[in-house]
Amino acid sequence: MSLLELDDVKVHFPVKKGLVFDRTVGHVYAVDGVSLSVRAGQTYGLVGESGCGKTTLGRAILRLVDITEGAVVFDGTDLAKLPDEEMRRHRQRLQMVFQDPLGSLNPRQNIESILAEGMAAHGIGADAGERRARITEILARVGLPTNALSRYPHEFSGGQRQRIGIARALVLEPDLVICDEPVSALDVSIQAQVLNLLEELQESMGLTYLVIAHDLAVVRHISDVIGVMYLGSLVEEAPSDLLYAEPRHPYTRALMSAVPVPDPAVEDARERILLTGDLPSPAAPPPGCRFHTRCPWKQETRCATERPALRELADGHRVACHWAEEIADGTITLSAREKAPAQLSG
Template sequence: MSVLELEDLKVHFPIRSGVVFERTVGYVHAVDGVSLSVEAGSTYGLVGESGCGKTTLGRAVLRLVDITSGHVRFEGTDLAELSGEQMRRARSRLQMVFQDPLGSLDPRQNVESILAEGLEVHGIGRSRADRRAKIVDTLERVGLASNALSRYPHEFSGGQRQRIGIARALVLEPDVIICDEPVSALDVSVQAQVLNLLEELQSAFGLTYLVIAHDLAVVRHISDVIGVMYLGGLVEEAGADELYTEPMHPYTKALLSAVPIPDPVVEDAREQILIPGDLPSPSSPPSGCRFHTRCPWRQPERCDTERPELREVAPGHRVACHYAEEILAGELRPRSADVASDTPPRA
């Protein structure tokens, strides 16, 4: 059963000009028509390069940014239509873990104050003693001792600060947690510890995760379903194993070809797909397929003028590409200038 559903979600930021008489001269299409669903108790991984709209989508679910159009349904309730007070109450069941653990924690508050704030706002706990007992229990769940209560964020390591951020979300007993690059600011060894912690908490409390990341290895490790975003839109969605073994969208193929393989023989012999050019501006996205300006498999006319729908090409596998089946079957070949194979051995 889907606990979170996004339907044609759009978030456009106005571009304003003028000093005395300000006017809107355009829009940044940060999220432009995304539809997806997250099953209860599962982890949905959202990947893509910087600037594709991943973080904006996560913030839009919690309405930390204004939704231009579309629907965000949480257990059947459209969050986009809730009043401010109704949305405030709903946030106790929808929480977020932010990318920068230091920047997201108030440096003037100690750990107890940081975690107690949400409990007080949502009226959880009959007294300060009840709230403190809940906070201590939550800290133990994330691997921190009770002596952390009186300490401040700057006194902890990066991994410990992220555990505090996770505890702040967990203490409200949410159903869904949106994790925005939860380990990108951490050392590799600490990343594994935090990912294992998230999995343990999911198993213990039946949590549902929407994990936003750019590290494909991280997403594969933790996700049940993976969605790939490009320039504000979802271009491919499939189960984690299927997406990695048989990607069908050209952009996904290029992303996976850039992931190093820890075998020098395989790494040097495999096909590498190079994406030419720069990411187009989201204020003036290309017509037709958003990826056609950089796609090695681009076909004239249709790719340039007709935006492909995200369609199901196999059970549980959706792709936004006009020629996904032909590319998979090898009937269409990429331009040779954008493919590097048999690369020379590294020095």
């Protein structure tokens, strides 16, 4: 059963000019027609390079930014159509863990006050004593001591602050937690601890996650299904193991080829794919396939003029590429100039 359904979601930001910025001269197409489904109890990983729109999509689900078009259906209710007051009541069930743990915590509030604020707003706990008991329980579950209640965010390490951010989300007993780059600001040694904690909490509390990240290793570790975004659109989606074993979209294949392999023999022998050119501006996306300006397999006759739909292949992938099958079976090949040498000779 799907807990969250996105149907052709678009988030376009107007570009204003004029003395008082009263004239709209264009739009930034941050999210431009994303459709996906997240089942209850599942972890959906959303990956893509910086500027592709994944964080904007996460914020749009929570209505932290306005949705231009499309539907965001959470447990049968279209959040995009809810009045503000009704949306406020739904927010208890949808929470977010932000990328910067220090920037998302009020430096003037101690930890008890930070966690109790949301509980009071949503009427959780009969009084301060009951709320404190709940906060103490959640802090213990995320691995923080009881004496953390009276301390302030700057007194904690980065990993501890992220645990506080997780506790702030979980203390409201949500059903869906959106994790926006939850470990990107942490040391590698701490990243694994936080990811393992998220998995343990999901199992014990029955949570559903939407994990936004740019690190493919992080997403593979925690996700059941992975969606790949490029320039505001979803270009590929598949179960985690299948996506890593057989990436079908040219962009996904290029991303996978850049991930280091610990086996030196495999690393030296494997093919690397070079992407030429820069990421186009979301204010002026190219016509046709958004990726065709950088795609090493592009076919000008169709790729530059017709935007591919996200379609399902026989193996369970959803891919937005006209030539996914032909690239996979070798009918359309990668030219030598678009391959990177596996190693430099001396």
